[in-house]
Structure formats: structure tokens, C-alpha cells
Amino acid sequence: MKIVRFVWKNGPQYGLIEKNEVYAIMGDIFGDFERGERVGPLSEIQLLAPCTPTKIVAVGRNYAEHASEMQSDVPTEPLIFLKPPSAVVGPGEVIVYPPISQRVDHEAELAAVIGRRARDVPASEALNYVLGYTCANDITARDLQCKDGQWTRSKSFDTFCPLGPWLAVGLDANDLTIECRVNGAVKQKSRTSRMIFPITELICYITQVMTLEPGDVILTGTPAGVGSLQPGDRVEVEIEGIGVLENTVAYRHHNE
Numbered sequence: 001m002k003i004v005r006f007v008w009k010n011g012p013q014y015g016l017i018e019k020n021e022v023y024a025i026m027g028d029i030f031g032d033f034e035r036g037e038r039v040g041p042l043s044e045i046q047l048l049a050p051c052t053p054t055k056i057v058a059v060g061r062n063y064a065e066h067a068s069e070m071q072s073d074v075p076t077e078p079l080i081f082l083k084p085p086s087a088v089v090g091p092g093e094v095i096v097y098p099p100i101s102q103r104v105d106h107e108a109e110l111a112a113v114i115g116r117r118a119r120d121v122p123a124s125e126a127l128n129y130v131l132g133y134t135c136a137n138d139i140t141a142r143d144l145q146c147k148d149g150q151w152t153r154s155k156s157f158d159t160f161c162p163l164g165p166w167l168a169v170g171l172d173a174n175d176l177t178i179e180c181r182v183n184g185a186v187k188q189k190s191r192t193s194r195m196i197f198p199i200t201e202l203i204c205y206i207t208q209v210m211t212l213e214p215g216d217v218i219l220t221g222t223p224a225g226v227g228s229l230q231p232g233d234r235v236e237v238e239i240e241g242i243g244v245l246e247n248t249v250a251y252r253h254h255n256e
């Protein structure tokens, strides 16, 4: 099942995709819901980021080849940081290149979206707390990350967390291909089975620290091949069984 969030009549609305048609969801995607009226063909619907997190918990260096390319050690326990909800944009939206950075990188990542309140969850039960999965791009101002010595500024610019295009529900995410393309050229290509800490262990680890709410997002780390983006670029994150998240990069327009 695929759940989308989209622009409709009076505002954002959740829907289901069936045979490339979108149907409104009546009810609560985190509880009981049913299929409502047909909205239209998927190709004509303006999609939004598929969830509205209260927080985005991201994991650094969760693929050994990426830790190696950053000249970093492989962590012995998950290395977590936060991205703010204000950084979220949806499929097709612009990633705004900040004037105070000279180096902005793509990081293709599998995102797990939480389905019910989670606290102190054992790894053996962790998947019961996941509603579904989507594609994410953990955009990073690499020069500022190095300069600051911690990651808040570099990871938190508005538009630095593209999510989408929809939530894949009922997907086994343990061994999926994950790829990042810039202007059509493959830059990152790996499999989610190469994560150092799997999703179940990440949920256990994170929920020992903080309560996760429905709609919260875990970014599970990026494989090797991160590299810079330039204004005018088109960047795609594709994950098997989910789909393609596509965004463009631009300087902010003067009158915005």
C-alpha cells in the first residue's frame, strides 16, 4: 500500500494510490481509515512530503564505506543528531542553496516513518512501530559541518530535508537498492542491508533517549558517494519498492 499526502480543495490531505489513481483517505492514517472518493490520476496531483514530523532523528556514518570516505571511524553505537521539521520539503520542491555555504552535499537515505508513540522499544518489537518507509535526502552544508565541529547548522537549513514521494506500507526494508543521481548520473548506489545498525536497533537505541511520535522520521544514514550539488542541478533518490524522490537546487529568488 502507498500513502500520499497532497494538495486538495482546502489544504493538505492524505490519500491512497491504487493503479496510478489517488483516492482520499477518510480517517486517521495512524489509526483506522478507509478509502474515500477518487481524487484523480497520480500524475496530475501535487504531492507534499508524506508526513509532518515533530522531529527528524538522523543517523551519521551508518554505512562503513561512507564513514571511510569521510576519514571517520565506524561508530561502535549509533551516532544520532536532529534535523528540524522546518527543513522538510516534498517531492519536486526546490532545495535552496544557502549563500553562506560553498559546499552543499546530497545524502540519499532510507527514511522510516513512525506509526505510533514509541518509548523504550525493544529491537524485537521495533517494526511494530513503523508505519512505512520513504526516500530522504539529508542535505548537508559540508563546509559548515567541518567548520562548526557539530552538525546543527549544516543540517538544518530550510529545505534541507526532502522527503517522499510517498509512504510505502508493508515493505520489508532490510535489503533494498538505494541510489542517488545528479542530473541523471549515478553518484551513490548501495543496499540497505549494508547499514551498520539496522532499523530495529536504531529504533531501540533512539527510544531509550526520546519518545517518538506518529509521523516522526528516522533517517537511517547514507552510503558512500556523497558529493556536491550546484544551483540548477536535479537530484534524485531512488529506493527499491518505494519510488523516486526528485528535487532541484536553486539560489533563493530575490523577491521570496
Ligand code: MG
Pocket: 058, 059, 060, 107, 109, 138, 219, 221, 222
Ligand atoms: Mg546523513
